[in-house]
Structure formats: structure tokens, C-alpha cells
Amino acid sequence: AEMFGQLTSGLEAAWNKLKGEEVLTKENIVEPMRDIRRALLEADVSLPVVRRFIQSVSEQAVGVGLIRGVRPDQQLVKIVNEELVKLMGGDVSELVFAKSGPTVILLAGLQGVGKTTVCAKLAYYLKKQGKSSMLVAGDVYRPAAIDQLVILGQQVDVPVYAAGTDVKPSEIARQGLEEAIKNNIDVVIVDTAGRLQIDKAMMDELKEVKRALNPTEVLLVVDAMTGQEAAALVTTFNVEIGITGAILTKLDGDSRGGAALSVKEVSGKPIKLVGRGERMEDLEPFYPDRMAGRILG
Numbered sequence: 001a002e003m004f005g006q007l008t009s010g011l012e013a014a015w016n017k018l019k020g021e022e023v024l025t026k027e028n029i030v031e032p033m034r035d036i037r038r039a040l041l042e043a044d045v046s047l048p049v050v051r052r053f054i055q056s057v058s059e060q061a062v063g064v065g066l067i068r069g070v071r072p073d074q075q076l077v078k079i080v081n082e083e084l085v086k087l088m089g090g091d092v093s094e095l096v097f098a099k100s101g102p103t104v105i106l107l108a109g110l111q112g113v114g115k116t117t118v119c120a121k122l123a124y125y126l127k128k129q130g131k132s133s134m135l136v137a138g139d140v141y142r143p144a145a146i147d148q149l150v151i152l153g154q155q156v157d158v159p160v161y162a163a164g165t166d167v168k169p170s171e172i173a174r175q176g177l178e179e180a181i182k183n184n185i186d187v188v189i190v191d192t193a194g195r196l197q198i199d200k201a202m203m204d205e206l207k208e209v210k211r212a213l214n215p216t217e218v219l220l221v222v223d224a225m226t227g228q229e230a231a232a233l234v235t236t237f238n239v240e241i242g243i244t245g246a247i248l249t250k251l252d253g254d255s256r257g258g259a260a261l262s263v264k265e266v267s268g269k270p271i272k273l274v275g276r277g278e279r280m281e282d283l284e285p286f287y288p289d290r291m292a293g294r295i296l297g
């Protein structure tokens with residue numbers, strides 16, 4: 001299924017109810033607003049986000065009055081489009097780079113969300129921008145994760161710093177950073193252990209790694225398939241360790257869109273990048289305006 005497919009057709013139902021109307025009124029937007037609300041909830045957008053969205057769109061819709069040459073349904077599409085862009089953070093949120101020395105990007109996330117893949121994708125993405133990077137294998141609990149990072153590093157031709165499973169992640173991170181400084185690497189990307197669920201040990205370890213590195217970016221990798229739960233995760237990680245943004249993965253899957261639409265509004269943190277597949281080139285910036293365009297079909 002095309003992502004947002006259901007949301008797009010749900011919204012279409014709203015515009016269709018305005019065919020033949022001359023102007024948007026308090027009365028004739030009731031049904032369309034109900035459709036929009038339903039479509040957003042079915043896309044798994046967080047309820048408080050839906051409420052605020054509906055209120056804002058309704059207020060604007062009854063305020064626009066008659067605009068010559070513009071049909072009411074087109075007016076509503078325009079308002080919804082602008083609100084969707086705003087909801088997703090407005091402008092694109094670029095990665096931030098350190099003014100001097102290597103930029104450190106710490107990646108966190110639950111197991112299976114695509115964190116290890118993102119490490120290599122990000123290195124590849126930066127390479128295309130002319131930046132060198134190094135991956136640091138900080139997931140010391142799963143030897144397979146270290147092996148996977150090494151293999152992916154080879155695939156994108158980027159060095160990987162690993163020190164086995166007996167060294168503390170914060171120590172590996174420190175060593176990796178030193179190595180990167182020695183080699184004049186532009187960006188150090190640190191992989192960390194993911195668990196199936198949030199637990200205290202995970203958070204404590206992340207805090208320690210963060211203290212050891214003073215990273216420029218702390219990005220939480222979240223799976224788009226988790227819907228509005230993604231927004232709750234970003235909020236929790238932000239409160240616990242302080243993050244600078246999120247990377248949304250698996251946008252190529254049949255996620256309904258709730259994650260993309262809820263993260264910024266719920267957590268206050270922007271989605272900076274999105275993953276759209278398993279290939280190394282499948283990572284790109286998150287463009288709220290393009291995303292809104294896709295939603296509106």
C-alpha cells in the first residue's frame with residue numbers, strides 16, 4: 001500500500017463534500033472537518049495533535065470568506081496543506097555540524113528500528129556531500145551488531161571503529177573519537193545498543209556515552225510503522241537524554257503516516273532525515289512541504 005494512501009483518500013472525501021458550494025461557512029465545513037478528523041485518526045495521528053489541527057483549520061476556513069475564482073474545496077485544501085507543513089515543523093531541519101573538530105552524531109533507538117543501517121546510510125549520505133566519516137560500534141551486547149556495522153562500513157567504504165564487546169560503550173566512543181581526530185575525519189557516527197523496550201540501563205548507558213562525547217547531534221531512530229508511538233518515544237528519549245531530532249525509518253513500508261505527522265508537534269523535536277528502503281542511498285532529508293504534497297495526493 002502506498003504510504004498515506006488511506007489518508008489521501010480520506011481527505012478527498014472532505015473536499016468532495018464542498019463541491020457546488022460558493023463559500024466556506026461554519027455550517028458547510030462541519031461534515032468535511034469530520035472527514036478530516038477521521039482520516040487523521042485512522043492514519044494514527046496522536047489525538048491531541050488532531051484536535052489542535054482541526055481547531056486551527058476550522059477557524060481559518062470560516063474566516064476566509066469569498067475569494068473570487070477560488071472554489072471553497074480548493075481553499076480548504078490550501079489551508080490543510082499549510083497546516084500540515086506547519087505540523088511537520090515547517091522548514092527542513094538540517095543536520096548541524098561542529099564549527100571545529102569532528103562533528104559527533106550519536107544515534108539511539110530501540111532494537112530493529114534500522115539504527116545500524118542508518119549509521120551506514122548516513123555515512124554514505126555525508127560522503128556525497130564531500131564529508132568523511134567514521135562509524136563507531138557502540139552496541140557491545142550483540143556481536144552480530146558489530147559485525148553488521150563492519151560489513152555495512154565496507155559497503156559504503158567508510159572506516160569502522162570497533163573494540164569488541166568487553167569495553168564499555170562510553171570508552172569505545174571516546175577511543176573512536178580520538179581515532180577520528182587523528183585521522184582528520186569530519187563526522188563520527190556512533191551506534192549504540194538498542195533494546196526491545198526502553199529501560200533504565202539503556203538510558204543510563206546513553207547518558208554516559210553522551211557525556212563522554214559531547215555530541216553535536218543526538219538523533220533518535222524511530223520506525224515509522226510504530227505510528228503515533230514514535231512521537232511518544234521521541235518525547236521520552238528527549239526528556240531522558242536530550243536529543244536534537246529524529247530519523248524516521250521504513251517510510252517505504254505501509255505505515256499510515258501517524259509518525260511523520262505527530263513527532264514534531266508532540267515532542268518539539270524535528271524529524272531531520274527519513275529512510276525509505278534498505279539500500280544505502282535510501283536516506284534523505286525530511287521535507288515537510290513535500291510530505292504534505294504527497295499526503296494531499
Ligand code: GDP
Nearest residue numbers: 111112113114115116117249250275276277278
Ligand atoms: P537495528 O536493530 O535498529 O540496528 O536495525 P537494523 O539496522 O539491523 O535494521 C533492521 C531491519 O530493518 C533490517 O532488515 C534492515 O534492512 C531493515 N531496514 C532498515 N531501514 C529500513 C528502511 O528504511 N526501509 C525498509 N524497508 N527496511 C529497513
